[in-house]
Amino acid sequence: MTAVRHRSQEPQWDPAKQISVDHRSPVPLYFQVASQIEEAIASGALPVGARLDNEIELAGNLGLSRPTIRQAIGSLVDKGLVVRKRGAGTQVVFNHVKRSLQLSSLHDDLTALDAAPSTRVLVNELRTPPPEAARALGLSEQDQVLHLERVRHARGEPIARLRNYLPAGLLAPTDEDLTDRGLYQLLRAAGVHLHAAQQTIGARTATDEEAALLDEPTGAALLTMQRITHDHTGAIVEFGTHTYRASRYTFDLTLRGDT
Amino acid sequence: MTAVRHRSQEPQWDPAKQISVDHRSPVPLYFQVASQIEEAIASGALPVGARLDNEIELAGNLGLSRPTIRQAIGSLVDKGLVVRKRGAGTQVVFNHVKRSLQLSSLHDDLTALDAAPSTRVLVNELRTPPPEAARALGLSEQDQVLHLERVRHARGEPIARLRNYLPAGLLAPTDEDLTDRGLYQLLRAAGVHLHAAQQTIGARTATDEEAALLDEPTGAALLTMQRITHDHTGAIVEFGTHTYRASRYTFDLTLRGDT
DNA sequence: AAGTGGTCTAGACCACCTC
DNA sequence: AGGTGGTCTAGACCACTTG
Numbered sequence: 409m410t411a412v413r414h415r416s417q418e419p420q421w422d423p424a425k426q427i428s429v430d431h432r433s434p435v436p437l438y439f440q441v442a443s444q445i446e447e448a449i450a451s452g453a454l455p456v457g458a459r460l461d462n463e464i465e466l467a468g469n470l471g472l473s474r475p476t477i478r479q480a481i482g483s484l485v486d487k488g489l490v491v492r493k494r495g496a497g498t499q500v501v502f503n504h505v506k507r508s509l510q511l512s513s514l515h516d517d518l519t520a521l522d523a524a525p526s527t528r529v530l531v532n533e534l535r536t537p538p539p540e541a542a543r544a545l546g547l548s549e550q551d552q553v554l555h556l557e558r559v560r561h562a563r564g565e566p567i568a569r570l571r572n573y574l575p576a577g578l579l580a581p582t583d584e585d586l587t588d589r590g591l592y593q594l595l596r597a598a599g600v601h602l603h604a605a606q607q608t609i610g611a612r613t614a615t616d617e618e619a620a621l622l623d624e625p626t627g628a629a630l631l632t633m634q635r636i637t638h639d640h641t642g643a644i645v646e647f648g649t650h651t652y653r654a655s656r657y658t659f660d661l662t663l664r665g666d667t
Numbered sequence: 668m669t670a671v672r673h674r675s676q677e678p679q680w681d682p683a684k685q686i687s688v689d690h691r692s693p694v695p696l697y698f699q700v701a702s703q704i705e706e707a708i709a710s711g712a713l714p715v716g717a718r719l720d721n722e723i724e725l726a727g728n729l730g731l732s733r734p735t736i737r738q739a740i741g742s743l744v745d746k747g748l749v750v751r752k753r754g755a756g757t758q759v760v761f762n763h764v765k766r767s768l769q770l771s772s773l774h775d776d777l778t779a780l781d782a783a784p785s786t787r788v789l790v791n792e793l794r795t796p797p798p799e800a801a802r803a804l805g806l807s808e809q810d811q812v813l814h815l816e817r818v819r820h821a822r823g824e825p826i827a828r829l830r831n832y833l834p835a836g837l838l839a840p841t842d843e844d845l846t847d848r849g850l851y852q853l854l855r856a857a858g859v860h861l862h863a864a865q866q867t868i869g870a871r872t873a874t875d876e877e878a879a880l881l882d883e884p885t886g887a888a889l890l891t892m893q894r895i896t897h898d899h900t901g902a903i904v905e906f907g908t909h910t911y912r913a914s915r916y917t918f919d920l921t922l923r924g925d926t
Numbered sequence: 927a928a929g930t931g932g933t934c935t936a937g938a939c940c941a942c943c944t945c
Numbered sequence: 946a947g948g949t950g951g952t953c954t955a956g957a958c959c960a961c962t963t964g
Contacts (some may be wrong), residue, residue: 436932436933436934437933437934438933438934456901457900457901462948462949462950463949463950464949464950472934472935473934473935473936473937474935474936474937475734475933475934475935475936476933476934476935478950478951479933479934486745488862488863491862491899492949492950492951493942493943493949493950494941494942494943494949494950494951495941495942495943495944495947495948495949495950496942496943496944496948496949496950497943497948497949497950498949498950499900500901501862501897501899501900501901502863502897502901601924602924603747603750603760603923603924604747604761604921604922604923604924605921605922606919606920606921607919607920607921607922608917608918608919609868609890609917609918609919609920610890610913610916610917610918611870611888611889611890611913612888612913613872613886613887613888627872627886628872629870629871629872629888629889630870630888631868631869631870638760638761640750640760641716641758641760642715642716642759642760642761654869654870654871657869658867658868658869659867659868659869660865660866660867660868661865661866661868661920662863662864662865662866663863663864663866664862664863665860665861665862665863693941695951695952695953696952696953697952697953721929721930721931722930722931723930723931731953731954732953732954732955732956733954733955733956734952734953734954734955735952735953735954737931737932738952738953751930751931751932752930752931752961752962753930753931753932753960753961753962754929754930754931754960754961754962754963755929755930755931755961755962755963756929756930756931756962757930757931
């Protein structure tokens, strides 16, 4: 019945007893199941290497159909937490997912890190865009765009200089809006559904102006990131060109294979 | 903006006539359907903004069940090519996916770009690891690991200095192996299933040694990338710490939202 | 009100892995 | 040879969006 591998110190975690589903809840059944398995993995009740019960058994024990169970486990596979092997079973391979560098703003990232971000607004007005920004937004250099320039601080130190260009009419933030909240937060609040972003990460040495803004010596190495953000209709909602102090900031990400 | 919203001006692309499925093929039906829709999107037959037929109709026209069609479209949603909206339909939002920065080696990336990569092997032997590498691999500093050090060139110019540490016994490449093929290629050929990698991207200025190796002036900005790679069992198969010429190389990636 | 995707069921056969 | 995931069918009801 209970498939226990030769890991003798298998934790006592009986899915039939630990997972409960509520058919009246508006939360989809597959999601309820996935969440509870994920929690068991994160808590260590299902350690790395542990095998899940097979899909048929799991379905029977929970009173659900196999496709529903498959959908639940499938979402964990997508997250990279477990792997399925035909004929062999489903095993836990990670107990947490590092999800940095998702579609979130620097402000959100720093807030999550409890780094007390603050923002100084240098520019917040409609202007004609520089050639590079016009090209990225698919506009002409005569069109007006919202030009934003900010310096982001965390823990009392400057971290990055952020320059953004947005199509006119999308947003009209006050300086206070920009001080308190990240650009992505403001866009979401304005009803924009962020869908995807193309980023290019590079490096170069600081100009005198950047060095002064970021409290670095001239010639210090800076990380650069340029980004084009699309909404759910495929329209371009933002072009940004940012520089980060390499001594204070790195990009962390995890990649997953397709095999 | 080429948004087609009315069926009347729908492009001439009839899925019933353009998509064919072969029930005898070993290729899954959902995959056959997904590939052909993806091709239609890439070719422009289904432009950005176009709406797909609804799932029931598509299923009926192709003689397949709705879950199979859903699985096909679902894979396109995962790739970010189309979006589904309940009550509204499924629309094309992108016509290509930039898939750089996936789980592939620099060698593969450069080969794909037709950049004629070549490699100079500086170190290829078993050694005790530096503290940082030992910690990343979960080994002690007394354990032997395979130490690799290479300089990658493309288009006749140096691009990056690559330093890798692998658990002993996993691989025993000759210098020729390393010259001709990327590390990930060698690992796959050795039967290792690459599953995920954690990367940290940063920047710093070049040391004299790096400057000489990479043909850059001392003090030039370099991109740095550290990576820990796991196989499908969760075991660590590689730790790498690499430096790239910022004047010749950037990291491109696209991020997708969860909404 | 009609159309469409979101979820779910209860089966089935096959391919692959392990024993 | 038996167990397991991979794929597929033919339905069903619901929630949301749009005209």
